[in-house]
Amino acid sequence: xxxxxxxxxxxxxxxxxxxxxxADVPVDAIxxxxxxxxxxxxxxxxxxxLLLTDINMPVMTGAEMLREISMNERWRGLSRVxxxxxxxxxxxxxxxxxxxxxxxxxxxxxxxxxDVLNELADNELAETD
Amino acid sequence: xxxxxxxxxxxxxxxxxxxxxxxxxxxxxxxxxxxxxxAEPSDDRSFGVASTQVRGWLVATVxxxxxxxxxxxxxxxxxxxxxxxxxxxxxxxPGEPEPVSTMVHDLVGEFSNMVxxxxxxxxxxxxxxxxxxxxxxxxxxxxxxxxxxxxxAIDDLPVAVDLHLSTLRRANGAPHA
Numbered sequence: 001x002x003x004x005x006x007x008x009x010x011x012x013x014x015x016x017x018x019x020x021x022x023a024d025v026p027v028d029a030i031x032x033x034x035x036x037x038x039x040x041x042x043x044x045x046x047x048x049x050l051l052l053t054d055i056n057m058p059v060m061t062g063a064e065m066l067r068e069i070s071m072n073e074r075w076r077g078l079s080r081v082x083x084x085x086x087x088x089x090x091x092x093x094x095x096x097x098x099x100x101x102x103x104x105x106x107x108x109x110x111x112x113x114x115d116v117l118n119e120l121a122d123n124e125l126a127e128t129d
Numbered sequence: 130x131x132x133x134x135x136x137x138x139x140x141x142x143x144x145x146x147x148x149x150x151x152x153x154x155x156x157x158x159x160x161x162x163x164x165x166x167x168a169e170p171s172d173d174r175s176f177g178v179a180s181t182q183v184r185g186w187l188v189a190t191v192x193x194x195x196x197x198x199x200x201x202x203x204x205x206x207x208x209x210x211x212x213x214x215x216x217x218x219x220x221x222x223p224g225e226p227e228p229v230s231t232m233v234h235d236l237v238g239e240f241s242n243m244v245x246x247x248x249x250x251x252x253x254x255x256x257x258x259x260x261x262x263x264x265x266x267x268x269x270x271x272x273x274x275x276x277x278x279x280x281x282a283i284d285d286l287p288v289a290v291d292l293h294l295s296t297l298r299r300a301n302g303a304p305h306a
Contacts (some may be wrong), residue, residue, distance in 0.1 A: 008262055009239040011232060015218055056242075056260040085246020090257045105250070106243045107163035 001121060002046065004031045006039040006053040006062060007083070016052060016083070016113065023114040025121035036065030043069070048078060050120060055084040055091065063091075066098040079120055083108070145277065148252065152279045152290055155247035159240060160283050164217045168283045176280035179287035183207040186268040187234065189241035195249050195258035200294040202245040204237070205271045210286040211237050238263030244290060 003020060005013045013032050020027060031046060033039040037060040039053065051069075055062040062082060069075045080100045084091070087105040095103050102116050153170055160168040171179075185208040192201045206214075215221065215228055215236045241263050249258045275291030282288065 009235055009242070011215075011218065011236045012239050018220060056246075058262050061259075085243050085250070085260065086257060087246070087250035087254065088257045089255055094257075106246060107159045109162045 001026055001049045001124060002029045003027060003050045003052065004033065004039060004042055004048045006033045006036065006051065006065065008034050008054065008057040019110045019113045020117060023117040025117050036060030036062055039065050040068055043075060049124060050079045052081045052083055055082060055086050063094065066100065070098050079124065081116065148277055148292070149279055151251040152248050152292065153281060155244050155251060156279065156281055156290060158247055159243045163243065164214045166214060166217060166284045168281055171280045171282045171287065173280060176287045176289065180271060183287065186271060187211050187237050187265055188268050188272060189237045189263050189265045191241050191245040191263045192261040193245055193249060193258055195253060196256045200292060202241060202248065203275065203291045204241040204244055205289040206237065207286050210283060213284060214240060234265040238265045
């Protein structure tokens with residue numbers, strides 16, 4: 001599985017990477033971006049299976065990036081997870097319209113993220129079988 | 130637990146005790162869930178006494194906009210606590226090299242970002258919001274209290290969280306002071 005982490009906090013990206021490595025998921029590569037625009041550039045150049053993205057970021061927000069992704073057929077199979085401080089019902093409903101599979105609200109414990117990753121990896125394997 | 134002035138009574142559907150209670154719950158959830166730290170309520174006197182033992186502080190500020198609510202949240206915490214939170218968040222072993230200050234500042238910014246977001250979600254879960262990238266500055270002592278100040282202790286070290294309201298917007302979007 002190839003994973004892209006998009007968050008403007010380098011420490012949050014490092015924490016997510018650490019949890020990915022501790023989780024029991026097959027990982028081929030972990031890519032990083034600090035905003036939505038950088039995230040889109042990486043998606044154009046690399047094959048990615050799972051996107052973990054923040055919402056509130058400078059330059060391009062996670063919501064704007066997800067809107068771009070949802071309009072492009074190329075990324076139809078990309079699993080999308082939001083990791084954000086914004087836990088509003090409006091944002092959650094918006095995420096559902098953008099084919100987001102999971103909405104993780106900050107703060108969260110590493111175990112919660114690990115469980116989400118394991119579940120997504122299981123689904124990914126089941127779909128490829 | 131909190132010091133307030135009259136401006137917070139202008140908060141839509143929000144009273145001072147509700148705002149302060151939601152702020153403490155935000156701090157507690159962030160400290161416990163992401164930093165494995167214990168947050169306890171404090172008071173101005175205890176905060177003042179504990180502050181005299183602190184040599185250096187970090188102040189992390191996040192600006193927010195949530196419909197009619199526009200302002201900022203500043204978290205002021207001792208550098209020593211920031212380093213402890215860094216180790217808990219990243220899993221750094223005490224035997225590893227000390228983190229550089231930019232990494233600790235990024236971490237404290239993320240702490241403030243999470244506190245602000247958790248507070249906004251608690252006071253108005255039906256409305257989305259935008260947050261600025263956090264700014265983090267060292268300080269010799271805690272700054273002036275905001276429109277609402279919450280004081281707490283995280284792992285027995287003093288922390289202040291200040292809410293500043295810059296404008297409250299009318300329903301038609303026109304801001305007024």
